Amino acid sequence: MFSMMFLPLLSVLLLSQRCALVNGVNSVYGVNGELPTYRSTDPTTGKQVVCDKCPPGTYLLSRCTMTQKSVCAPCPRGSYTELWNYIGRCLRCGVCGKNQVEKRVCSADSDCQCECKQGYYYKYDMCLRHRECPSGEGVQTKGTPHADTVCHVCPNGTYSACSSAEQSCMQHQNCEASGLRLVLKGSNWHDSVCSSCEANGSKDGAEYLREILPAFFIHQRIGNKRLRQIVHRLSSQNSKTRNGTLSGLDISDLHAWINAWVASATAMQLRDLPTVVSKIAHSAGEKLQNKLQRIDSLLNELCEEVVVNVV
Structure with a gap:
């Protein structure tokens, strides 16, 4: 929590009073239980006089004299004073800044209080967006208006x-508990992949690769330029897709496009995907090919066992 306050030169007189209040030196009625006062000069006689200060929520409309006490007036709407004072006008209410929301409205005796809006936290005198934990990491502690997100592998x-x-790490699915067989062990960025290995034939290994592809492209953090090139190559395989529609897409749009392609691609197209990716992002293409080979190898081994047992 923090207060967005604009202090004009006129409010300098308040600062010493503010410190005194924080340190417990003053109270509402001063050290001796008396109303807070200040010294002034009578404009007529030139003599020193002791004048009452104005309470919070008011300002000094007229100074005291030898014959007249201080005259205080309520702060107009949109202004305030938080302390006993003898200033000639109230302070203007603050305004919440960028990415902030008003937690408490300004009143005659207190400024507004602002807080970072949801998804942001306060640091370096500004509200910064909460960190997003990358794939492979989960949220250990969610961010607050006062602290950033804490991630862990x-x-x-x-x-x-x-x-x-927002998302914490999730448990890998247990293939055996579901009566299935593990064809790809889960990692910190994708779930385990299971197969039923039915005796009448199993799916192509590429169909199981499909399950981890959306997570794969996110985890590899392929840059916008290379990702656009991959999308361009994939779109050229489909005469119904116009390459012109790809211009102007940002990284999230490109990921959405790939996810849609993955969902509708044939097994043969999925098998060709590592080759397509390798031509643009070689390392990522190799990793994808290794995943497919592992699925094929274990799938053949497991499903052969099922066939033998059935026979």
């Missing part, structure tokens, strides 16, 4: 497939 047996400021 997903431990063994758990994963996070997206970049998020």
Whole structure:
């Protein structure tokens, strides 16, 4: 929590009073239980006089004299004073800044209080967006208006497939508990992949690769330029897709396009995907090819066992 206050030169007189209040030196009625006062000069006689200060929520309309006490007036709407004072006008209410919301409205005796809006936290005199934990990491502590998100690497047996400021690591699915067989062990960025390995034939290994592809492209953090090139190559395989529609797409749009392509691609197209990716992002293409080979190898091994047992 913090207060957005604009202090004109006129408010300098308040600062010493503010410090005194914080340190417990003053009270509402002063050290001796008396009303706070200040010294002034009578404009007629030139003699020193002791004048009452104005309470919070008011300002000094007229100074005291030898024959007249201080005259205080309520702060107009949109202004305030928080302390006993003898200033000639109230302070203007503050305004919440960028990415802030008003937690408490300004009143005659207190300024407004501002707080970072949801998804932001206060640091360096500004509200910064909460950090998003990348794929492979989960949220350990969610961000607040006063603190950033705390992330941690997903431990063994758990994963996070997206970049998020909200999502914690999730448990890998247990293939055996579901009566299935493990064809690809889960990592910290994708879930385990299971197969039924039915005796009448199993799916192509590329169909199982499909399950981790959206998470794969997020985890590899392929840059916008290279990702656009991959999308361009994939779109050229489909005569119904106009390449011109790809211009202007940002990184999230490109990921959405790839996810849609993955969902509708044939097994043959999925098998060709590592080759397409390798031509643009060689390392990522190799990793994808290795995943497919592992799926094929274990799938053949497991499903052969099922066939033998059935026979």
